[in-house]
Amino acid sequence: MANWSRALCAFILVCGVASNSWADDPVSSGTGFAVTADGWLMTNAHVVHGCERVEVKGKGVAADPRVDETNDLALIRIPSAESLTPIAFRKAPVRLGEDIVAIGYPLADILSDSVKITTGNVNALAGLRNDTRYIQISTPIQPGNSGGPVVDRDGLLLGITTATFSKKTADEIGITAQNINFAVRASVADLFMQSQSLTASSGQRAPDAQPMATADLSEKITPSVFQVLCYGKPEVQASAKVESAPASLPTPAHVSTELVNARGYDAIGFDYRMLKDVSYSECNATCADDGQCRAITYNTKHRACFLKNNVVALIRNSDAVAAYAPSMAAGVIVSDFTSYSGVDLPGGDYKRIRKSNYLECFTTCISENQCKAFSYIPKKSECWLKSSIGKPRAANGVELGLK
Incomplete structure (x- = not known):
């Protein structure tokens, strides 16, 4: 995706008359929500872009901004005397048509300055040109909504409000597009957090749970959602008050084809080529130039690059850096x-799969509740599933996967 800071062409000017106390007025506002108990909030990169100071209303000045402009995400930290309640990221995949709720602070200078919620559905499982970093949503998006959470009926995070279909694009294609809005997938945000050494809480619906009513959902989620205020230079503040509008998606021709990086993960898929003694950048560039490459795993210890023609999951590996095509994001399981x-775990074996491969071993274990670990022996093409975990020991020629 093109640099989001260049895509902010949909700002709405509000209250153009300067105040006598303009030096203390924010130049824009958006929404953020708690992702850790110790003060970290997530918002959009374009909400904090160009700010001299970022303040979270009622919580004080934010510090230590971490920005991912490619995916329009940002993390900010607030001083918190008491623990925040982070919104849990949903483990289960997003479903087409499911009910959702968006929470934020839209048009706070025109409407009330309290948090607001809107309801809608997941309209599509991808954004422009099948960019699966995004989901398309029907919840109305207004200036000030940017960076707010999109949750399911259990209050679990599905995405982050980020963009709307730009009027410029609609004019260019000759179609009056209505209520076409987008949210960055929670899985993309989770990887961003991990790249910053932060851990998001996660959850899933209990088997006997019932979807929450909108009012109950509001009471549960709104304490975790905050208004984010951007303060600029005095000469900028004197001109107009602006609420941070959802970034306008550029025309489809500008959709990025860069790989999505995941440090500390191994991409599980079918390897078709290996490169030895190369750098990560060389590995990444080789995949980008190869028409069949959909993902890579780069081993930092051995400087080895594995090119893959598909990817189904990411598995933790401190010696690896994974990367995959954005078009594969919807189907990737962050395990x-x-x-x-x-390394091997002696004992606990309950099933052996002959003539297997690592991918089959992994997917079988992840689908069976009793499986706690697996050992795969490449030379024998043999997979052992384990229902209990023993004491690990060194074992040459064994690939261990541990839940």
Whole structure:
């Protein structure tokens, strides 16, 4: 996706008369929400872009901004005397048509300055040109909504409000597009947090749980959502008050084809080529130039690059850096497994799969509740599923996956 800071062409000017106290007025506002208990909030990159100071209303000045402009995400930290209640990221995939709720602070200078909620549905499982970093949503998006959470009926995070179909694009294609809005997937935000050494809480619906009513959902989620205020230079503040509008998506021709990076993960898929003694940038560039490459795993310890023609999941591996095509994001499982080479867990075996491969071993284990770990032996093409975890020991030629 093109640099989001260049896409902010949909700002709406509000209250153009300067105030006598203009030096203390924010130049724009958006929404953020708690992702950790110790003060970290997530918002959009364009909400904090160009700010001299960022303040979270009622919580004080934010510090230590972490920005991912490619995916229009940002993390900011607020001083918090008491623990925040983070919104849990949903483990289950997004479903087409499911009910959703968006929470934020739209048009706070025109309407009330309190938090507001809107309801809608997931309209599509991808954005422009099948960019699966995004979901398309029908919840109305107004200036000030930017950076707010989009949750399901259990209050679990599905995405972050980020963009609307630009009027410029609609004029260019000759179609009056109505209520076409987009949210960055929670899985993309989760990877961004991990790249910053932060851990998001996650959850899933209990088997006997019932979807929450909108009022109950509001009471549960709104304490975790905050208005984010951007303060600029005095000469900028004197001109107009602006609320941070959703970024206008550019025309489809500008959609990025860069790989989505995931440090500390191994991409699980079919390897078709290996490169030895190369850098990560060389590995990444080789995949980008290869028409069949959909993902890579780069081993930092051995400087080895594995090119893959598909990817189904990410598995934790401290010696690896994974990257995959944005078009594959919707189907990628960010798993709780950790990968180890040259390690085995004796005992606990309940199933052996002959003539197997690592991918089959992994997917079988992840689909069976009793499976706590697996050992894969490449030379024998053999997979052992384990229902209990013993004491690990060194074992050459064994690939261990541990939940």
